[in-house]
Amino acid sequence: MAPPEPRPRAGLDPIARAYRLGTVTACRYLPDGLLNRNWRLDTDAGPFALKELDALDPDSARRSLAIMASAAADGVPVAAAVPAADGTTVVEIGGHGYYLTPWIDGTHLLGPDMDADISFHMGAVIGRIHAALARPGLLPETGPSTEPPPTVATAHDRIGDYLDQIAARAEPDAFDRAAEPLLRSRLDLIAAHEHLRPSEDPPAGPAGWTHGDCQNWNLLWRGDRIAAVLDWDRVRPNPYGEEIVRAATYQFALPDGRIDLDNIAALVAGYRTVAGIGPEALADAARRRWWRLLTSVWHLKYHYYLDRTASDRVFFSDERLLRWWTANLDAVEAAFTRERR
Known part of the structure; x- marks a missing residue:
């Protein structure tokens, strides 16, 4: 059985109240984010994208959202922040920060x-x-x-650290076995092009x-x-x-x-x-x-x-x-x- 999808750690009800969303009828986790966590919320007030801040503090997020609003005024397409009931762009609930934007239909072209x-x-x-x-x-x-530009010595230290970690594992997993020869080959590539x-x-x-x-x-x-x-x-x-x-x-x-x-x-x-x-x-x-x-x-x-x-x-x-x-x-x-x- 597949593990359940992650949910916002503050819970959906407090977030819905903070943004006056009414009932959240669906919550879909968006797994592509590397640093912060993201969901699509379907609510009585419409569909939205919710971001939970893991790698960004709330004050920095507020600065980013203010920059986005200014860029939008200059013709850059952005997803502008939805203000919470108290007017703030970032809410903090239970020690976690969140911001909300309208859901924009679209695709990521490759x-x-x-x-x-x-x-x-x-x-x-x-x-x-x-x-x-x-x-x-x-x-x-x-x-x-x-x-x-990074030095060759710095690169060797970076790569060597992960090779040491793989070597120290009693039973390397599939990722370790795939990464190890690539890392050794990377050292050769650096030496040939330093x-x-x-x-x-x-x-x-x-x-x-x-x-x-x-x-x-x-x-x-x-x-x-x-x-x-x-x-x-x-x-x-x-x-x-x-x-x-x-x-x-x-x-x-x-x-x-x-x-x-x-x-x-x-x-x-x-x-x-x-x-x-x-x-x-x-x-x-x-x-x-x-x-x-x-x-x-x-x-x-x-x-x-x-x-x-x-x-x-x-x-x-x-x-x-x-x-x-x-x-x-x-x-x-x-x-x-x-x-x-």
Whole structure:
């Protein structure tokens, strides 16, 4: 028998009272979230999306929701917060924080679903996000909090920690057995490419406040247009090129790890209809993003330290993406710098 779906820890009735929802007639858990927990609620007041804050404190969530409201005023599609009965956007019940947004019908498009026109639109929306977050007075004026590219020694320490954990297990499970050879192979891949580590100089190109996690699971589509940009919990100052590259390589990755390079060029063209960025900045951002992917196994923190498996699938899909990207490094960087066909 399948285990019961998780429910909000504060209980449905207190949440319904806080938001004046009436009766909750259905509650469906949405398992795709990696950090916080999400549900669809069907209620007397209509359908809503409910987020329970695990990795975000209530004050930070309130800041994110205020940013979303400002971005919406500048034409960015968002799911605006529903105020509770007392007017607050985040309620705290039994030591847990929650916020509610209207339910927006839509789908999460993946790499095979994308074409050049859809990609162009996505690029323009990212440009509008950057322009909206740059509105004077919305956020503090600050430079990007960039760190030097990870060193080879740092990567070895990260990967070695998980190899040690697997080795210490009396009976490795299926995930351990699948991950272990990939981690050892990753060490070989790093050794073969350590001469391509990006410069420790600051990243090239424009920077400012960014969404921070603009990727396929945070973009809700209706047809060929974005209906809502979700989860503004990681808004941060960063090079714009970093967000463009991260969004494109995740969105246009195919199941076997290949990246649709023509869609990259279309996304960049769409972005440039709203905001400017040059080829040097994009090539630099692509190299830095590739190196970060090569030296990171962030997914395994959730599996081995937090006993959460939602990121397991991303570990394997990132591995396929990384292998293809490494074999086609020059072609990927060229896609970010060429004109749209």
